[in-house]
Amino acid sequence: MQNFSFFVRPEPNVVYKDKLHKVNVWIMRAILLVAFAFSDFYSVNVTIMETALSGALVNFRPEFLYPTVHILSGALSVLFFEIIGSLYYSLIRPLCPPVQLTKKGFMSYLRFTYVLISLLGGCIKLIYLFSDLYFYVFNNLIDVVVTTIGLIVLYAYINKHYVPDTIKSKFIKLAFIPYLTVQFVRVLGLLL
Amino acid sequence: MKKILVILLLISLIFAFSLNLVSADDTKNTSRAYELAVDFTTKHPYRKTASEEGVKASEYIREFFENLGIENEVQKFTYNAVVSDNYYYNTVVEKRDDQNVVGKIKTNKDTADTVVIGAHYDNTFESGTGTGFYDNGSGVGIMLALAEQFKKEHDEGKILPFNLTFVAFGAGEYALRGSEHFISKLKGEEINSILLYVNLDTIAGGDNLYVYSDEVKTMQEDYFLNIARKSGVKLNPPPANKGTFYASISKLGYAHAGLSSDNVSFMNRDILSVSFSSFNWTAFVSDVMDESAVHENVLGTANDSAKSIDEIYGDSAKEKVDGAYTLVYNGLREGGFADYMRRAKRENTDYSLLTSRYFVPAIGAGFLIIVIAVILSLSKNYAKKHPPKKEDSGFSGEERPHVFEEFD
Numbered sequence: 001m002q003n004f005s006f007f008v009r010p011e012p013n014v015v016y017k018d019k020l021h022k023v024n025v026w027i028m029r030a031i032l033l034v035a036f037a038f039s040d041f042y043s044v045n046v047t048i049m050e051t052a053l054s055g056a057l058v059n060f061r062p063e064f065l066y067p068t069v070h071i072l073s074g075a076l077s078v079l080f081f082e083i084i085g086s087l088y089y090s091l092i093r094p095l096c097p098p099v100q101l102t103k104k105g106f107m108s109y110l111r112f113t114y115v116l117i118s119l120l121g122g123c124i125k126l127i128y129l130f131s132d133l134y135f136y137v138f139n140n141l142i143d144v145v146v147t148t149i150g151l152i153v154l155y156a157y158i159n160k161h162y163v164p165d166t167i168k169s170k171f172i173k174l175a176f177i178p179y180l181t182v183q184f185v186r187v188l189g190l191l192l
Numbered sequence: 193m194k195k196i197l198v199i200l201l202l203i204s205l206i207f208a209f210s211l212n213l214v215s216a217d218d219t220k221n222t223s224r225a226y227e228l229a230v231d232f233t234t235k236h237p238y239r240k241t242a243s244e245e246g247v248k249a250s251e252y253i254r255e256f257f258e259n260l261g262i263e264n265e266v267q268k269f270t271y272n273a274v275v276s277d278n279y280y281y282n283t284v285v286e287k288r289d290d291q292n293v294v295g296k297i298k299t300n301k302d303t304a305d306t307v308v309i310g311a312h313y314d315n316t317f318e319s320g321t322g323t324g325f326y327d328n329g330s331g332v333g334i335m336l337a338l339a340e341q342f343k344k345e346h347d348e349g350k351i352l353p354f355n356l357t358f359v360a361f362g363a364g365e366y367a368l369r370g371s372e373h374f375i376s377k378l379k380g381e382e383i384n385s386i387l388l389y390v391n392l393d394t395i396a397g398g399d400n401l402y403v404y405s406d407e408v409k410t411m412q413e414d415y416f417l418n419i420a421r422k423s424g425v426k427l428n429p430p431p432a433n434k435g436t437f438y439a440s441i442s443k444l445g446y447a448h449a450g451l452s453s454d455n456v457s458f459m460n461r462d463i464l465s466v467s468f469s470s471f472n473w474t475a476f477v478s479d480v481m482d483e484s485a486v487h488e489n490v491l492g493t494a495n496d497s498a499k500s501i502d503e504i505y506g507d508s509a510k511e512k513v514d515g516a517y518t519l520v521y522n523g524l525r526e527g528g529f530a531d532y533m534r535r536a537k538r539e540n541t542d543y544s545l546l547t548s549r550y551f552v553p554a555i556g557a558g559f560l561i562i563v564i565a566v567i568l569s570l571s572k573n574y575a576k577k578h579p580p581k582k583e584d585s586g587f588s589g590e591e592r593p594h595v596f597e598e599f600d
Binding site for chain 2: 141165170180186188
């Protein structure tokens with residue numbers, strides 16, 4: 001029998017330095033849902049109102065659907081967050097195998113970071129309540145700026161505690177390549 | 193002591209009674225604008241966009257202008273409308289004919305300056321909906337009352353120093369096609385000569401009367417807020433949180449309660465405008481549309497009729513209709529109106545850069561470049577602190593494992 005054990009990537013020897021992972025994952029997801037709803041307060045039921053305005057269905061006012069749309073859009077955001085977060089980990093992990101962080105650990109950090117990002121973004125958007133000026137398009141910019149700063153802090157933290165010294169320099173660059181690619185595509189999309 | 197108390201009681205009773213009498217008298221005092229709105233919506237309750245009944249409603253307005261001796265014309269136009277039973281799966285494009293009615297009162301001064309006053313006359317009639325008194329019989333009523341008053345004063349020699357154009361728009365309920373057509377027919381110099389466009393739409397329900405002019409504070413907004421203070425009319429500027437949503441009708445790429453009527457067509461051509469309406473702006477931001485914090489929703493329901501509005505809102509509806517009428521009338525009659533609006537055209541804040549197509553992407557791209565620089569600098573810093581060790585893989589040089597040794 002051949003020994004293929006050297007092909008199997010060894011599980012990282014995880015040493016958590018905080019108690020974040022001990023918070024029930026569903027509680028964190030529920031907090032995330034509330035945070036997303038807070039951050040996206042201004043942009044819900046947008047599509048429904050546009051159909052009413054464009055004249056296609058002038059009397060189409062499904063008021064009873066609005067609470068459902070709120071909850072559904074928040075729940076879908078959390079679902080996408082989980083999927084994209086997992087994919088992200090799967091992408092980064094093979095490129096930097098010595099990173100001592102499991103998927104579970106990475107996701108718990110990412111959830112916590114996004115809760116903070118959404119709450120901060122939502123708070124910044126509250127300025128519109130007290131402002132004479134309302135340009136909706138700035139909401140996207142606020143999201144991008146807050147998210148990027150949040151992710152820089154997260155990856156710097158992971159880099160400090162879970163990444164071997166030899167690949168710290170490589171990890172910080174690799175971690176941001178997918179994110180920055182997506183953001184540049186968004187910017188290009190605005191131009192086209 | 194008892195006598196004094198009895199006298200005081202009698203005096204207070206008489207005082208209270210007299211107050212009641214005064215308010216009872218007030219309720220009977222309905223305005224001309226309100227009367228005209230009731231008459232128009234009672235005679236033409238079913239005037240769905242681009243329908244035969246809609247044409248009859250526009251004929252009512254044309255005859256009204258004709259009877260007053262106001263120069264008038266009917267502007268016919270055609271547009272493609274998306275109609276379907278199901279918006280998502282069964283889209284059909286239909287060609288529709290519709291019409292605007294235009295009335296003009298010309299000044300005796302040698303000037304092309306014009307104030308345009310407009311309101312859409314069509315409604316969204318379906319079985320189960322009302323007569324469209326609120327949306328927008330009220331706006332039509334105010335416009336007709338203004339036309340009547342200004343024409344009367346014109347004939348008496350009290351002539352305004354600018355031209356007046358009254359427009360009853362068709363297809364106000366279908367992507368503002370009526371107002372778009374009206375502007376598309378104007379020449380460049382005619383557009384430049386418009387001092388102000390006054391929009392009247394959905395004025396009766398809601399909790400407050402609002403004036404909206406633009407996405408920033410403008411001089412014309414201040415002008416009407418001042419007129420309101422002078423005239424004792426309750427008028428609110430738009431709330432800071434306007435409940436914005438994506439929509440393509442405005443060149444800004446989004447809309448809200450102030451960007452949902454014919455004033456948008458004028459704003460898209462950089463014409464100064466003010467729009468009066470009275471439903472709550474929170475209608476577009478909360479889970480359930482709430483036109484009023486106190487009363488039930490009226491728009492698009494069976495309650496959108498003069499009778500129901502009267503029952504639900506009572507004097508409040510009349511106050512708003514009268515208020516909008518008074519503001520427009522006093523605003524145009526105020527000395528220096530034309531000079532003020534010319535100055536407003538020059539001095540209003542220009543925010544076009546903020547809404548230009550390239551501004552936000554440029555900021556976004558700039559920010560991302562800064563982020564790349566930060567990440568590279570972080571990476572360089574890590575590399576400096578922790579330089580990579582030389583050849584720690586164990587797979588180089590002479591000590592390479594001889595995996596194929598047994599075959600040698």
